[in-house]
Amino acid sequence: MAGQQSTPPPAELAEAVAAVLxxxxxxxxxxxRIPSIWADPAHAEDTRRSAEAVAGLARDAGAAEVRTIAAEGGAPAVVAHWPAPEGMPTVMLYAHHDVQPTGGDDQWSSPPFEPTERDGRLYGRGAADDKAGVMTHLAVLRAYGGTPPVGVVLFVEGEEESGSPTLTALLEQHRDRLAADVIVIADAANPAVDVPALTTSLRGLVDVVVDVSMLERPAHSGVYGGPVGDALTALCRTLATLHDxxxxxxxxxLVRGSSDAPDPDEATYRSDAGLLDGVEFLxxxxxxxRxxxxxxxAVLGLDAPRVAEAANVLIPRARAMVSMRLAPGQDALEARQALTEHLERNVPWGAHVSVTPGSGVAEPFSLSSxxxxxxxxxxxxxxxxxxAAVETGIGGSIPFIAEFARSFPGAAVLVTGVGDPASRWHGIDESLHLEMFGKGVLAEALLLHRLAGRA
Structure with missing residues (x-):
């Protein structure tokens, strides 16, 4: 394809998209079907197989060059190139091929790594997050017959679900190969299956572990209970102060903002969240x-005796992991310090407390649209x-978006995706709405068409 003149018109492009779906x-x-759970060392080889599969699909879609890359200790990523016709911009198409753990295979309605269609949705771990993003990009390239009207760099990461720990190193080591004028990130969701969204803000994330001690050793609850307290109760009282x-x-x-976005239908929202009858919103x-x-x-975990293992003793020590999402405009390290100081101030009865930072820090982020x-x-x-497309925020955290913006300051960053509220990303019975997937492919194909016309 030799630039703008060879770009198919939208009607012809829609037919081409329908043909490749x-x-x-x-x-x-x-x-x-490939359980590419990079966070689980037992699935490291599966993640490598997943990368090899993506690389093969990129070659089949006409890439001029395909490389599988990895930073030291990191997961395999795939970088593929379709050179830009003369005078045309280059667009990076990003997605990731690693997935979350299943959360318990026996809880799924169908096996998590056996894709199953029900009522127009494809169920399976990664069907939406984010192997649908990978295939959105590849379907677009197929619709153009392997010769898109703009330059394309396909970048498919392998450790996003682990917080992208080596992404900075990858961007530094392969900056020239990844350079682009526009970056399209297919790792977000739409507010409804028929309403497309451009994500313009994301919350950040910090976590801490709070450790409360009251006794040198377990003590008989009958002999000492009353004047002597237990660490688990002290921890519970401390955690209860985190909300009014x-x-x-x-x-x-902490920073708190607002928007003029309309409220979703409450019944639908409650159903999508799985909220039990009578449970109130916070x-x-x-x-x-909100x-x-x-x-x-949120309190993500507790170290304390299991109910089945409980004895009539006062617990000497208890721990909890506390996670906090951050509004755009908040400094993550300042927020973590505020959370730490709050926990330290609110431990009752003179109990000993230590608060240590967790493993991850994700800065909140906002994009100019x-x-x-x-x-x-x-x-x-x-x-x-x-x-009409809407602009929306996402309550989740995608740390790598800020990394892309820092690494390629001249590039316009677009955050899109083919998830919806019923996709249950990271949850049981994750799924992809298949009709929306087709619309997402067409939308990205039309975007490349329009960017070629812009040039």
Whole structure:
């Protein structure tokens, strides 16, 4: 293809996308069958197989060069190139091929690594997050017959679900190969299957481990209970101070923002979250404000005796991991320090306490949605979905987006995806809405078409 004149018109492009979707689904199912859980050392070889499969698909889609790369100690990533026609920009298409653990295979309605269709959705771990993103990019390249109208760098990471620990090293070592004018990240979700979104803000994330001690050793609860307390009760009272009576986070000094995004349908939102009947929402403000623009605290785990192993003794020591999501505009390290100081101040009865940082820090991030590239993106996505594209925040954290913005400061960064609220990313019965997947492929194909016209 020799530039803009050879780019198919939108109607012809829509036909080309429709033609490649059956094969894209077949290949997506093949990828889902590979349990590429890089966070679990037992699946390291599976993750390598997954990378090899993606590399093979990139070659089949006409890539001029395909490399499997890895930083020291890191997971395998795939980088493939489709050279830019003269005068055309280069677009990086990002996704990741690693997946979350299943959370318990026996809890799934069908085996997590055996893709299964039910009611227009494809179920399986990675079907949405993010092997659908991988196949969105590859389907677009197939729709263009392997010769897209712009230059393309396909970058498929292998350790996003582990926090991308070696991404910085990869970007430094392969900066020239990854350089692009526009970066399209397919690792986000839409507010509904028929409403496309451009994600413009993400919350950050910090966590700490709080360790409470009250006794040198276990003590008989009948002989000493009353004047002598136990560490687990002290820990529970400490954790209870993290929220006020309305459920808002009570840690002082944290940033909280707002938006004019409308509330979702409450019944649908409750159902998507799996909230039990009669359980109240936490906090104040609109649901989009609470999810995307406010801090949130959760206790992710406790070290204490199991109920089945409990004895009539006072517990000398108990620990908990506390996770906190951060609103855009918050400094992550300052927030972690505020959380630490709050926990230290609120331990009762003179109990001994230590608070240590967890393993991860993700800065919150916001993107400017002004400029020609975003105008083209809004037009492309609105056309493909038949509904105006919206700008939205995400309550989750995607640390690598800030890393891309720092590494390629001149590039416009677009965050898209083919998940929806029912996709249950990271959860039991993760799934992909297949009709929305097709719309997502068409939207990205139209975006490349419009970017070629822009040049």
């Amino acid at each position: 059956p094969g894209a689904r077949t290949d997506l199912e093949t990828l889902v 009576d309305k459920g808002d986070v009570a840690v002082p000094g 906090g104040t403000g609109s649901i989009p404000d 999810v995307n623009h406010a801090p949130a605290v 002004t400029g020609e590239v975003y105008d083209h993106a809004r037009a492309a996505f609105s056309s493909a979905y038949g509904t």
